[in-house]
Amino acid sequence: MINLKGRSLVSITDYNKEEILRILDIAEEFEVNQRQNILNGHVIGSLFFEPSTRTRLSFESAVQYLGGSIIGFASPDVSSVTKGESLKDTILTVSNYSDLIVMRNPLDGSARYASEVSPVPILNAGDGANQHPTQCLLDLYSIRKTQGSLDNIHIAMVGDLKYGRTVHSLVQALSLFGATFHFVSPDSLKMPSSVKTWVKNANLEYYQYNDFMEVMPIADILYMTRIQGERFPDPLEYEKVKNAYILENSMLENTKDNLKVLHPLPRVNEITEDVDDNPKAYYFQQARNGVFVRQALIAAILGLK
């Protein structure tokens, strides 16, 4: 029996394959029956040391569908953080008032540290450029739901593969399930060698491309990311690549029937709006799946599922 009670989730690698699958199974239950009053009398701390409306609303929605209460702050300017309180003190204080803490913090590694000092479990809602495991789990949920299984899929990841933390975590997680990886990016934003080493160590294969169209006939999942101008030291370099990785509806013509397009959102221009009506577009359902996954995590960590 897999028991996640009391277990923090900081990095996707904190959970093994069976534990990940257990969360996805519970999430499936919540998709069928979303309103369950099992958090009645429980208080969830929600500490957003940087604003992230999308993630915060998804967590708040998850807690409220389960009948729980939320305390906390949505940005640091309304909290004691601006008065210079240490992260440790904030965590120790809020842990007095809550059963579990959801935390978003701009510092890399802050969630691991919080999990060490906190007497209640920590659910990492993003620690700087490091990890965002609930995003990863909702990606996995979306892949399993649309492909029937997580095993042996061909996933093409497109855009900023160097700085995009969601793609790094997703590679780590999918490595447990025997995926084949297709990395599409400009040379300046290639997948870091540490992530590629991860793939190699799992005895899996990856391929790298500059040309977007090459992966179209192969992919089961097309995972799009945003290329951010501020990542480029040279603005000319950005101008050269910024329009090279835009997905348009016509490009989906000769793709597999089971292909789905995923994106962690928010999108800017990397997927044109004419894709939205294509049945292969899945990014809005993907975001909806985030609520089920967060419900599952909270319920499992509190020992209620």
Place this chain on the structure above:
Amino acid sequence: MKNKRTELKVSAIRNGTVIDHIPSDVVYQVFGILSLDETSNQVYLGTNLDSKKLGKKGIIKISGKYFKDDEINKVSLVAPNATLIEIKDYEVSRKEKVQLPEIVNKIVKCINPKCVTNNQNVPTSFQVKQDHKGNMKLFCKYCEKTIGKQNIEFI
């Protein structure tokens, strides 16, 4: 003959620890890693000594002190070929190469300016790993960034 020379070199202390075969340019780093600036024991430090293996080498002798393995193993981060020699009553009681530790706590700075260890009062902690080429790397327990040997900076 060889034994006698070794004995002569290290017998300057009666009891204690000798760290030999330190590259001359990292002798002071080893001094710092072992917190020898804080000890009240007698410490002898030599640099630019002739060495067949290293050309020039350094040596540190600490009288009346023995180190725990995880303490002494930190030396290997800067001096992977250093030799640890323990002396008891003028005799060599232990002699071996320093080993890479599994965990490095508190002494190395994380290279990532956005790491929580560089912004809050959090001691650093690294796992020692090797890449596929066999190069030693440090993996930050907190921000999960990897530091190559050439970027190791001591606190």
